[in-house]
Amino acid sequence: MLHIYSKRFLIRVIAKSIFLFFGLHYTWLCYYSYISANSHQESLVVLELDSNHISQENRITSHISQTNWTTSHTYQTNSITSQDYRVNVSTQISAFPRCERSVFLLIVVFSAPKNFEHRSIIRSTWAEIIDKDPDITNIIIKGSYTGKSLVKTMFLLGQTDEKTKNIIEIESEYYNDLVIGSFTDSYGNLTLKTKLGLEWARGFCKFEYYLKTDDDIFVYSKGLVKWLWQLPRERIYTGRCAFNKTVIRTAGHKWGVSKTDYQKDTYPPYCVGMGYIISSDVFQNMMVIVPTQPWFVLEDVYIGLILEKLKIVPVDNSKYFHIHSDYSWDVCKKKDLLLSLQATPKQMLQLHLKFSNLWKCGPVGYYKKV
Numbered sequence: 001m002l003h004i005y006s007k008r009f010l011i012r013v014i015a016k017s018i019f020l021f022f023g024l025h026y027t028w029l030c031y032y033s034y035i036s037a038n039s040h041q042e043s044l045v046v047l048e049l050d051s052n053h054i055s056q057e058n059r060i061t062s063h064i065s066q067t068n069w070t071t072s073h074t075y076q077t078n079s080i081t082s083q084d085y086r087v088n089v090s091t092q093i094s095a096f097p098r099c100e101r102s103v104f105l106l107i108v109v110f111s112a113p114k115n116f117e118h119r120s121i122i123r124s125t126w127a128e129i130i131d132k133d134p135d136i137t138n139i140i141i142k143g144s145y146t147g148k149s150l151v152k153t154m155f156l157l158g159q160t161d162e163k164t165k166n167i168i169e170i171e172s173e174y175y176n177d178l179v180i181g182s183f184t185d186s187y188g189n190l191t192l193k194t195k196l197g198l199e200w201a202r203g204f205c206k207f208e209y210y211l212k213t214d215d216d217i218f219v220y221s222k223g224l225v226k227w228l229w230q231l232p233r234e235r236i237y238t239g240r241c242a243f244n245k246t247v248i249r250t251a252g253h254k255w256g257v258s259k260t261d262y263q264k265d266t267y268p269p270y271c272v273g274m275g276y277i278i279s280s281d282v283f284q285n286m287m288v289i290v291p292t293q294p295w296f297v298l299e300d301v302y303i304g305l306i307l308e309k310l311k312i313v314p315v316d317n318s319k320y321f322h323i324h325s326d327y328s329w330d331v332c333k334k335k336d337l338l339l340s341l342q343a344t345p346k347q348m349l350q351l352h353l354k355f356s357n358l359w360k361c362g363p364v365g366y367y368k369k370v
Helices: 002-036 057-065 116-124 134-142 162-175 187-204 221-229 280-292 299-309 345-355
Strands: 045-047 073-075 103-110 151-159 178-184 207-214 237-242 270-279 321-323 339-341
Touching (some): 103 187, 103 221, 116 151, 134 221, 151 187, 162 178, 178 187, 187 207, 187 280, 207 221, 207 280, 237 321, 270 280, 270 299, 270 321, 270 339, 280 299
Parallel strands (some): 045 073, 103 151, 103 207, 321 339
Antiparallel strands (some): 237 270
């Protein structure tokens, strides 16, 4: 009888542990959303720019000294259609989230404010490399990295309703991985979010590679690091890329662009927004052009327009950057996948568990032992 009760107790403990592992972050946020709803005070640190793009450093310092919250940060611009929009980031403002050390791969994730579950699952799965096989350990040693400095993941958000904002403030204080723009979070403002990510990365992080992706994308970060480690680390612009893409002129179309906004009939080569990778040297050269680059509504084409001026032609790696909606397949049949579009939080967790067993599938095409 004692044996039966002990067994039941053990099963109960295991079940509770599993629940806590997968549900702790999201439950925590919901709980604190409730208790903070009636006691909210403004707590976002704001970096404001006037129409002449002058950094208001004194105002920021004063604001920081008056608040106990220093982990959510807001950038502001006057118009989402401004063609000379830029963000002046003061590296002297210690309250901004930053990389504590140089990282190999900086991942910037575009996230909708209400997608708490997406961000929670990403943090619990591919946001950092936890399980280190011999190849990853070798990279850490050769590159003088630590486990935590191989990958750094940050989330970019825009403005939202007050109730959601309350929860985001708590999320930001706890995780310190949110960069928040003052513009409304919407599809039409993705180019502003792109500029926000570029400017934050330039001011607050040193890295070898920059990956922009979205919160509905599964990233096999361990495989991605292995693949990038073998690349030359210069003049890299890659992802799932489009060449000679015809401009859609249909009025009201999601991707429609008028002749007034863009006169040519085809776009320059660019990598689609699900995920593109840029090496540090290309990134630094881009940032010379960004302040004067005209605003363009399609954020991935916007990057292509900048890199066209640098004569950087993207390298298509669609074989590694996939688009799926059904994830019932055997991982060994998709073992070369590095990024996959259209993953719900549940599917992202499934993919993470699948790829944890990738070692059983034999050699992968993107990595050769050295």
